Amino acid sequence: MTTIIEVNNVSKSFGGVVANKDISLSVQKGSITGLIGPNGSGKTTMFNSIVGYHPIDSGSIKFEDKEISKMMVPEIARLGLLRTFQQTRIYGEMNCVENMLISQPHRKMSLRDAFNKNTKADYERADQMLEFVGLYEKRFLQSGSLSFGQQKLLEFAMALMNEPTCLLLDEPTAGINPTLINGLIDRLRRANSEFGITLFIIEHNMRVIMNMADHIYCLAHGEMLAEGKPEDIQSDQRVIDAYLGAH
Amino acid sequence: MTIARPIFYLLLVAYIVAAPFLFPDYRTQLATLWLMIIVALTWDMTGGQMGYNSLGNIFFYGTGMYVCAVIGIGIAHPIAEYTNAAGGGIYKFTDTQYFLGVFLGIIGAGVFCSICAVIIGYFTFSLRGPYFAIGTLGVAIAAGELVSNWDWVGGGQGIALPVYPGDLDNGKIFFYAMFAVTGVILFLFLKWMYKTRFGAAINAIRDDEEKAEAMGIHTLRYKLTTWAIAAFFVGVVGGISAYQLIHFEPLETAYQTINLGIFMVVCVLLGGKGTLWGPVIGAIMFQVFKEVTWNYFLGWQWVALGALIVVTVVYFQDGLMGWLKVVKPEWFGIRVEKTDDGSAA
C-alpha cells in the first residue's frame, strides 16, 4: 500500500490559538482513514491545511509524493484531491443535473472543450451518479430547495463526478436522519471499493467510523493523541479520557 | 410554442431591418438604443452571469474609440500632426480611406481591448465584490485622466474624425446598420454560449466561487476569457461611436464613467441580471425613460437619471426578468421541491 497523503510535523496557529501542533499522519492509497477527536481538537483545521484553504506555519504536506503545502486550492483540487464541506456547499440556483454537469473534472477539459455543450454521455454519467446516491427522481429540482440531507448527498455525488483520487469528507453523517445513515455508509464504502477512491473522514459518530475505517487518527487539543486500528482506538484509555474530558 | 418561435424571430429581424426606414427621424436614437443593448449585454456577461460587477467597462469603450481613431487617421495622415492641427480641416480623407479606416479601426479596437482585458483582468480578478467594482472604476478614471494629458492623441481636446462621405441621412443608416449588426451578432453569440459548459462554469463562479475553485475549475481562465470577449464588443462599439460622433473628448465622451459607464449597469438591473433578454429589455426601457426625461425635465435630466439609478437599485434590483422568475418560475425551467419529507434514499 502506498502513501497518498503524507503530513509531517504540521503546525498551524490562529493568532494566539494553536490549532494544530506538530501533527504527523499518513493516509494509505485505497483505504478509508478516520480522523476523530473532541470538538476543538483541530480536525477541520487539519483538513483545511491539506486542501490549501490557509497556509501552514511549519511542516510539510505531500499528496502522491508532491509537496502541496504552498499550492492554491484550485491547483490542489485539480490534482485529484477534493473535499466536502461541513456546511454543505452546492450551487443552489441550479438543478441537480446541472450541479453534476458542472462538477465534471475540469483538469481534463481545455478551453476549447468548454465551448461545447455537454454530451449525451455526460448527461448519462450525471444520471448514473445521481442514481448511485438516490437522487435520481429529484434530479430536475432546484438544488437549493432540497432538504439538508439531500443536499449532502448531492454534494457527495458532485465530488464523485469529479473523479477524485482522494476525497476528504468533513462530518458526512452530521445532520442526517439516523435511519438514512446506513445507506450513506454503504455508498461511501462502495465509492471506496468500486471507484477506488481513498477516503479520509472526519467523524463524530463513533459507530460509523469504527465500522468503516481501516485506520484511525485521534486528535486532542491540537495534538496527535493516538492512532491505530479501530479496535485498538476504541479501547485506548487516552482516547476515552479525551472524549469524556477527564482532566 | 415551437412554430411561434421562428416566426417571432423572423418578425424581429424584419423589424430590425426596417426600423430606420419606418422612423426616419429617430435613426440616431435607434442607433443609440443598439449601443445601449450591446454595452448592457456585455456588462451582464461578467456582472449578472459571472457575479463580477464591473464599474469600469467604460474603459473599453473609451479605449476602443481612441484605437479606432488612431488607426482610422493613421492610415492617411501622421497622427501627431493631425492632432496638433486640432481638426483644422487641412487633412482630407478619400472615401476608401474613410471606410477602410472604419472597418480596420473597429476590428483593431476590439482586438486591442481584448488584450487589455486579459492584462488588466489578471490584476482585477483577484479582487472580489466591491473592491472589484472600485478597482475597475479606478482603472477607467485613471485611463481617462492619463489620456487627457497625452498630446499625441489630442490631450484634453480630444480627436476629430472625418465626416461620413455622402448624404448625411444615409450616414445615419450606415451607423445604425453597424450597431445593429454588431448587436445581433453579440446576441446570437451569447444565446449559444450560455448553453455551453462555458456558460455553466461562469454561473458556477457566480453562485459559489470558492466551491468552484474547490472543484478544480480554472476560474481565472474563465474570468479572463469572458471579460476579453465583452471587451472586444465594447471596443468595437467604441470605435463605431467614434466615427458616428465625429469628435470626442477623453473625459466626457470616451471614458464617461458617470454616464454610459453607469447606464449599462442600470439597463441590466432594470431588465434583469443574468438573463439573455433582460439586458435587452432593460436597455429599451432605459432609452425610453431617457428620451422622455430629455423632453420634459430639461436641465434636470442628469439628476433624473441619477435618481433612476437610485430608485432602480433600491426597489427594482431584480428587474423585469427577475420579477418574472419569481411569479412564473415554470417559464424558466425552474422546479422546486414541494414537500419537505427528508427521506433522501
Added chain:
Amino acid sequence: MDQILGNLGLLVEFPVVNIKIIIDGVMIGALFALAAYGLALVWGVMNVKNLAQGDFVIAGGYIAWWLAGLGLPPLLGVPVAFGFMWVIGWVIYKLVITRVIERDLFTSLLATFGIAIMMAQILNLLFGSDTQSIKLEYDTLFFFDGFVDVPIAKLIGVCMAAVLATCVVVFMKYSRMGQAIRATAQDARAARVLGIDTEKVYAFTFSLNAAICGAAGAIIVMVWVIQPFYGITYAIRSFVIVTAAGLGNLPGVIAAGLGIGALEQYGSHIFGIGYQQAIAVLLLLLVLVFRMIQQRRSRQVLK
C-alpha cells in the same frame, strides 16, 4: 519627459522645495484623513461603502462658499456646513440607505454611486462648473528665505480639522451614543438583543459622517478649490486611505491621509498639475495591488 526630469532636478537642487511640497501635502492630507475617517465609520458600522463621500465634501464646500457670498464669515461656514450636511445626511439615510443596508455589497455601492451622481449634477446646475474657492484675508508666514509659504488660512483650516477630529474621537469613546455605535459595529445582532436601537445608530452614524465631510469641505473651499465633479476623486482618496490603513486603525488613517496628500503634491510637482486626479486614482490601484500581494501570501483573496 524633459519637463519631468527638470522637475525632479529641482527637488534635488533645492531641498527646500521638498519641505514646501511636504507641508502643502500634509495640510491638505489632514482633510483627506478627516473624510476617510467618516468613510471608515460608515463602513465599519453599517458595511456600506459610501461612494458619495466625496460629494458630501464638495456639497459642504459649496454651502460655505455660497453663504460666504452672502456675507457669512468663512470660518463660521464650517459649523454651518456641519449642521446642514448632518440634516442632508439624515434625509439620504432615511430615503435610501436604510433600504440597502441589509442587501449585498454591490447594491449599497451602486446606490451611493447613484446618489453621488445626483449630487454632483445638482451642484453643477446650482453653482456652475467653474472651480470655486474662498479667499481669506489672512497673512502668509514665510520660512526658509521665502521659499516656503504657509498661508495662515491653511494653518487655521488644519487646526479646525484637528479640533473636529478630536471632538469626534472623544465623543466616540466617552458618550453613550459613541459606545452604542462601537457596539453595533462589532456585532449588530448582539447590540439589538441588548436593547440598542440599531436603526437610530445607523442614522446617527451616517448623518455624522455627512456632517464631518461637510465640515471638511467647508475647510477645503478656504484652502483649496472645489468643483462639482471633483467628488468622485475625493471618494476614491478616502477609499485608498481606508484600504491602506485598515478599518479600525485611526492613527493609520491619519498617517495614510497625510501620506496621500504629500504624494499627490509630489506627483503634481513632478508630472504637472494636469495629473493631479490621475495620481489619486493610480494610488488606489497601487494600494489594491499591494493588498492583493499581501493576501496572496496567505492563500486568500481581497474580499
